[in-house]
Amino acid sequence: MKTRLTHLPAQLLAMAIVLAVTIPIALWRDGGAGAAGDAAGVGLVTVSYVVSSLIIAWTDLRARHMLLPVAMATYLVKFTFIGFAMWVALGTDWAGLPWMGVSVIVAVIAWMTAHAIWVWRAKIMYVDV
Numbered sequence: 001m002k003t004r005l006t007h008l009p010a011q012l013l014a015m016a017i018v019l020a021v022t023i024p025i026a027l028w029r030d031g032g033a034g035a036a037g038d039a040a041g042v043g044l045v046t047v048s049y050v051v052s053s054l055i056i057a058w059t060d061l062r063a064r065h066m067l068l069p070v071a072m073a074t075y076l077v078k079f080t081f082i083g084f085a086m087w088v089a090l091g092t093d094w095a096g097l098p099w100m101g102v103s104v105i106v107a108v109i110a111w112m113t114a115h116a117i118w119v120w121r122a123k124i125m126y127v128d129v
Helices: 008-062 064-090 097-121
Strands: none
Touching (some): 008 064, 064 097
């Protein structure tokens, strides 16, 4: 399974960079609530993508014929979960909510960009050797 998750370090590094750049800005702009919202948004995206990567890697290892339906279901559940979390947070008067929303968007873009760069540079075998 480890060989199916070699992309994760690049994405986790991207999330660390997003946090390193955005937390000081959020802290300066809106204090602790802004920084907490920023960290919550990046954490939400990171956890959701890591969990879906683990599920997809496990499915690829155990039941490759189920890979597409499991991957699609995983992404559907993940985006529903993120939307539900944002909807629940919207019902509160939490001051970190705007930062959470922005950081979810920034984190998704950073994750996908890191993944695209990793794929571009990876030597992916098209047949089992």
